[in-house]
Amino acid sequence: MAGGGKTQLASSWIRTNKTNFTRVIVVDGSSQQRIEADLERSIREIGPQYSKSTWKDAIAYLDGKDTGWLLFLDNVDTLNLPLAQYLPNSTHGSILMTTRNSEYCACAPRAHKEVGELTEEQALELLHCVAEISPSSSDISLAIVKKLGMWALAITHAGAYIFNGGSLNTYLDTFSKHEGEIMRQDVLKERNYLLPTYTAFDLSFQQLPEKSQEFMKLVAFLHYTSIPQELFQRSTTAGFCAHIVMEGQASPDRDKQIILYLTELLGSEWNEVAFQDIVNSVCRASFLHISRDDAGNIFYGLHTLLQAYIRDLVNNCQDHYALAAEQLLLGAIRPLSEQESNAWYWHLVPHISALPAVKRPKNIAHALAFDMVHRTVGSWNASRETLEHCLPQLSQALGPQHPNTIWVMRQLGHALRECGQWEEATNIQQKVVELQITSLGQKHPDTIKAMGDLAWTTHKLGKLEEAEKMGREVLSLQQEVLGQQNPDTIQTMHNLAATMQALDKLDEAEEMQRVVLDVRRQTLGPKHSDTVWAMSNLALTYLIRGRLEEAESMQRQVLELRLEILGRRHPQTPLAMNNLAQTLTSRGLLEEAEKMRRESVKLRIDILGRQHPATLRGMHGLGMTLQCCGSWEEAEGLLQEVLDVQERILGHRHLDTISTMHSLAGVMRQRGKLGYAEELGRELLKLRQDILGPRHQDTIQAARELITTLELCGQTEEAQKLSHRWFRL
Numbered sequence: 001m002a003g004g005g006k007t008q009l010a011s012s013w014i015r016t017n018k019t020n021f022t023r024v025i026v027v028d029g030s031s032q033q034r035i036e037a038d039l040e041r042s043i044r045e046i047g048p049q050y051s052k053s054t055w056k057d058a059i060a061y062l063d064g065k066d067t068g069w070l071l072f073l074d075n076v077d078t079l080n081l082p083l084a085q086y087l088p089n090s091t092h093g094s095i096l097m098t099t100r101n102s103e104y105c106a107c108a109p110r111a112h113k114e115v116g117e118l119t120e121e122q123a124l125e126l127l128h129c130v131a132e133i134s135p136s137s138s139d140i141s142l143a144i145v146k147k148l149g150m151w152a153l154a155i156t157h158a159g160a161y162i163f164n165g166g167s168l169n170t171y172l173d174t175f176s177k178h179e180g181e182i183m184r185q186d187v188l189k190e191r192n193y194l195l196p197t198y199t200a201f202d203l204s205f206q207q208l209p210e211k212s213q214e215f216m217k218l219v220a221f222l223h224y225t226s227i228p229q230e231l232f233q234r235s236t237t238a239g240f241c242a243h244i245v246m247e248g249q250a251s252p253d254r255d256k257q258i259i260l261y262l263t264e265l266l267g268s269e270w271n272e273v274a275f276q277d278i279v280n281s282v283c284r285a286s287f288l289h290i291s292r293d294d295a296g297n298i299f300y301g302l303h304t305l306l307q308a309y310i311r312d313l314v315n316n317c318q319d320h321y322a323l324a325a326e327q328l329l330l331g332a333i334r335p336l337s338e339q340e341s342n343a344w345y346w347h348l349v350p351h352i353s354a355l356p357a358v359k360r361p362k363n364i365a366h367a368l369a370f371d372m373v374h375r376t377v378g379s380w381n382a383s384r385e386t387l388e389h390c391l392p393q394l395s396q397a398l399g400p401q402h403p404n405t406i407w408v409m410r411q412l413g414h415a416l417r418e419c420g421q422w423e424e425a426t427n428i429q430q431k432v433v434e435l436q437i438t439s440l441g442q443k444h445p446d447t448i449k450a451m452g453d454l455a456w457t458t459h460k461l462g463k464l465e466e467a468e469k470m471g472r473e474v475l476s477l478q479q480e481v482l483g484q485q486n487p488d489t490i491q492t493m494h495n496l497a498a499t500m501q502a503l504d505k506l507d508e509a510e511e512m513q514r515v516v517l518d519v520r521r522q523t524l525g526p527k528h529s530d531t532v533w534a535m536s537n538l539a540l541t542y543l544i545r546g547r548l549e550e551a552e553s554m555q556r557q558v559l560e561l562r563l564e565i566l567g568r569r570h571p572q573t574p575l576a577m578n579n580l581a582q583t584l585t586s587r588g589l590l591e592e593a594e595k596m597r598r599e600s601v602k603l604r605i606d607i608l609g610r611q612h613p614a615t616l617r618g619m620h621g622l623g624m625t626l627q628c629c630g631s632w633e634e635a636e637g638l639l640q641e642v643l644d645v646q647e648r649i650l651g652h653r654h655l656d657t658i659s660t661m662h663s664l665a666g667v668m669r670q671r672g673k674l675g676y677a678e679e680l681g682r683e684l685l686k687l688r689q690d691i692l693g694p695r696h697q698d699t700i701q702a703a704r705e706l707i708t709t710l711e712l713c714g715q716t717e718e719a720q721k722l723s724h725r726w727f728r729l
Contacts, residue, residue: 010098014072021094022068029076029097035086055086062088069093077101077204077285100204100286118150126152130159133168144171149304204285205313212281214265219288219302220310221325223354228347229298235262235331236270242330245368246404252363258327261320322356326366333369336376343567345373353382364390375411378571378607380418387412406435413453420613420649422461429454448477449488456495462655462691464503471496490519494534501541502655504697510545513538529572532561536579548587555580569607571614574600578618585625594629597622611649613656616642620660627663632671639664658687662702665709674713681706700726
């Protein structure tokens with residue numbers, strides 16, 4: 001690509017190795033006319049006897065009389081150039097050529113070198129050298145070169161801008177506001193580089209065929225990396241039409257015009273040969289690079305500066321290309337079959353997210369199609385934002401009691417719950433239950449399902465006895481109305497078993513979990529996501545009951561299935577890692593446990609964010625493993641961070657907060673920080689007694705640990721009184 005530093009690199013090499021050659025012939029390779037003119041000049045400079053020689057005579061001279069020469073052809077970028085006639089055949093000299101046209105690599109199939117991004121050190125040195133500055137810190141400079149994608153011409157341009165009076169400290173802010181203007185400024189004329197960054201792009205881009213230019217304008221509104229070839233194939237095959245998720249919500253009429261544009265560009269039927277012609281032309285000009293994953297799937301990528309250049313180029317019609325990119329993505333979204341993993345949807349997520357914010361779909365049909373992707377891959381914040389955008393429109397257009405409005409409300413409640421916004425989820429799910437009872441009656445399957453949603457959110461809130469009561473009511477209704485093996489009945493049994501487990505009713509929990517697993521294996525198959533969930537819950541019960549080998553074996557199966565079916569970046573995969581690490585910790589396999597905990601936390605931070613409840617649970621688990629490893633200081637810092645965030649986000653009485661408080665109290669006791677351990681222990685006992693009751697196993701454990709802390713503090717009399725009070729129960 002233009003500006004990668006090819007000419008500078010070649011020139012530097014020539015300066016270093018000039019003495020190895022009898023002479024160096026420099027030829028401007030940007031066009032046939034310039035090549036021929038420079039070759040003609042090279043032979044005429046030898047002496048007056050060659051004053052009438054032509055470029056052909058120059059090639060013949062290099063092939064015959066001359067030896068030890070270096071022919072340097074710079075910027076040989078023109079497409080379909082008859083290059084071979086300008087290359088000597090003699091072995092008595094050497095040829096060096098720079099090009100961004102990959103087809104010319106065939107001239108030296110084993111002796112070409114791709115020039116990519118600079119290293120950080122090289123990029124900083126280039127910026128400072130061109131700007132003629134020596135800052136005391138490289139932090140701002142490093143941010144600049146990263147923003148510019150480590151691209152030599154852009155960094156040179158930035159250095160020249162700063163040299164000409166721009167400020168290093170404010171460059172990034174100015175660049176973010178005026179990128180197009182800056183990149184077209186002719187600041188390089190006095191710095192031995194003739195063309196501004198965007199002008200260099202112009203020269204190459206304008207050489208592309210018209211259809212290839214249009215293709216790049218479309219691609220520039222996707223994410224700049226990992227653009228799957230399959231996106232174009234799937235969308236073309238579907239006629240670029242959006243899938244209608246909800247009956248009665250149609251795509252807008254404007255789709256027809258955008259679909260017509262895409263059809264003219266990519267065809268009405270998928271034609272791989274015609275598509276490859278377009279791609280080959282842009283790849284030859286180094287505007288796209290190609291990669292393949294382990295399965296052989298093809299992906300395209302472009303440099304961020306090239307993306308910005310193309311967006312600037314179409315500044316007056318960005319809406320058109322943004323809508324075309326949106327339509328292309330919509331055409332590739334279809335419901336997954338039970339046999340398909342969600343890997344395809346994961347390929348689409350970065351491109352959906354890259355749609356310009358002001359161009360996010362205003363049409364409900366489009367929004368719900370994108371939400372289907374968000375929900376499937378577990379991008380719950382994106383799902384919540386989309387559904388919050390749709391709900392007021394539907395409520396106003398159809399009324400709050402319309403089935404479509406209620407359906408979106410139910411999905412929004414689910415998304416809020418998965419985002420950890422349990423109070424908000426409870427409020428909206430209660431409204432859904434009330435509306436369903438009014439419109440459908442209490443025994444309608446949709447009403448019962450809504451009641452089940454509310455029961456599970458109540459569990460998440462830590463109101464376990466209330467959740468148990470609600471769950472039993474839902475299960476009874478579903479067994480009556482739907483039957484024992486209905487998927488909704490089994491899901492309720494699955495959730496109720498988890499509530500029983502949390503309430504320490506392990507016999508009943510395990511019995512329910514076995515039923516759920518057997519039915520799901522029979523009806524859904526061993527690799528269905530719901531079957532894997534059932535395995536995970538049963539393994540957790542094994543762990544709680546001390547059957548560690550059974551728990552580990554089943555959890556390893558769960559992790560393998562999560563990786564195979566959902567992929568590494570689905571939220572359920574780090575959860576499976578965390579659960580297995582918990583069992584490994586219990587078995588004393590601490591090295592493997594710590595490694596797995598750290599990987600799980602890193603994935604959750606990347607996927608969900610550092611303050612998401614699931615991420616905080618993973619960090620809590622890592623803290624517990626570090627405690628077992630004897631890394632007390634790191635464990636304390638991590639657990640204190642988790643507790644602070646949980647108290648702020650979840651509240652003081654949430655079960656996750658209480659669990660972290662228990663772990664931190666243990667670390668404080670082990671480190672001899674008994675005052676803080678006592679404070680935490682007293683609060684922990686009070687909360688567990690209030691929420692779980694005095695006879696719950698966790699409450700009794702809190703009492704035992706507080707007694708131990710009091711004894712260590714020398715408060716023997718109070719410890720004896722507390723012991724007498726609790727252990728006579």
